[in-house]
Amino acid sequence: MKRLKQRLIGTTLAAVALMLALFSHTALAVGSVAVSTDNLSVAYGGTGTFSITATNAAGRVDIASSDTDIATISDTSVFLDSGIENEGVKTITVTGAGVGTATITVTLTDVVTFDEEQLSSSTTYTVDVVVGPTIVEDAQLEFVTDNILLLNSGDFGDIEDRVEAGDSATISHLRGDGSEADNDTVMTGDKLRITISGVNFDYTLAFLGDVNRDGSINSADYIKIKKHIMETETIDEGSAIWFAADITKDDQVTSGDYVKVRLYIMDGTGEWRP
Ligand SMILES: [Ca+2]
Ligand SMILES: [Ca+2]
Numbered sequence: 001m002k003r004l005k006q007r008l009i010g011t012t013l014a015a016v017a018l019m020l021a022l023f024s025h026t027a028l029a030v031g032s033v034a035v036s037t038d039n040l041s042v043a044y045g046g047t048g049t050f051s052i053t054a055t056n057a058a059g060r061v062d063i064a065s066s067d068t069d070i071a072t073i074s075d076t077s078v079f080l081d082s083g084i085e086n087e088g089v090k091t092i093t094v095t096g097a098g099v100g101t102a103t104i105t106v107t108l109t110d111v112v113t114f115d116e117e118q119l120s121s122s123t124t125y126t127v128d129v130v131v132g133p134t135i136v137e138d139a140q141l142e143f144v145t146d147n148i149l150l151l152n153s154g155d156f157g158d159i160e161d162r163v164e165a166g167d168s169a170t171i172s173h174l175r176g177d178g179s180e181a182d183n184d185t186v187m188t189g190d191k192l193r194i195t196i197s198g199v200n201f202d203y204t205l206a207f208l209g210d211v212n213r214d215g216s217i218n219s220a221d222y223i224k225i226k227k228h229i230m231e232t233e234t235i236d237e238g239s240a241i242w243f244a245a246d247i248t249k250d251d252q253v254t255s256g257d258y259v260k261v262r263l264y265i266m267d268g269t270g271e272w273r274p
Contacts, residue, residue: 031054031082031111033108033123034053041201042131043131046095049091051090052106054081056082057112057119058112059119063077068097096129099132099133099169100196101130102128104129106124106126130199131196132201133196135149135203137162138162140153145238149206151205154186154216165194168196172192174190175189176213185216188211188241189240190204190205204240209247217264224245226258229255
């Protein structure tokens with residue numbers, strides 16, 4: 001009998017603890033609205049996104065861009081309801097309409113929490129948007145990843161001509177170690193840096209055929225390719241050096257690329273054999 005009583009007391013205590021836990025959880029459930037980021041970088045002509053999330057709240061949120069010549073937004077007003085599946089979060093798409101900076105303001109216009117508290121419309125969130133440059137691709141220059149540019153020419157001047165970034169932008173040519181280049185010769189692993197309103201946009205340069213990163217194409221380059229094929233010194237797949245070594249552009253570094261570099265040097269015309 002005594003043992004049964006003890007067990008009952010234990011069960012009662014557990015139930016009280018559970019109720020307290022549930023109660024305190026409910027009491028802590030304060031409604032709120034949050035924005036996923038306070039800054040965004042978008043390419044000129046490209047897009048970026050941020051999201052607005054309601055927690056234990058529902059209502060209208062207004063969104064405005066300070067300069068629609070620079071950043072346009074997909075929605076100027078959204079309705080959020082965290083009580084409905086997929087309705088508690090809205091994704092806003094920002095399009096870079098012009099190079100420069102703009103601020104997007106998110107205002108809680110008419111949002112009520114689930115415990116019926118009106119969230120203040122003076123609560124605003126800002127997202128600073130920097131719209132970055134566009135680099136025009138052609139036969140001389142192409143993007144092989146989001147930030148690696150593959151060049152057919154080893155001349156930095158050819159790149160500068162293809163940058164569209166507005167008058168306020170500065171264009172720098174950096175070596176792989178971050179130092180400023182003192183001439184226009186591009187070595188694989190160099191960087192193109194475009195600075196707009198204090199924000200840097202960096203791209204790694206790969207000069208097709210320059211595998212040993214000295215800015216010219218010679219026997220040292222096909223020796224590097226040979227070492228990769230023989231697996232005595234491998235090149236990281238997807239690196240700038242790897243793109244510089246893939247002359248045939250078939251996403252692999254093989255003897256076909258080795259032969260191409262040998263023929264290039266033998267021909268001496270400065271052109272790749274088709
Ligand atoms: Ca070289
Ligand atoms: Ca290849």
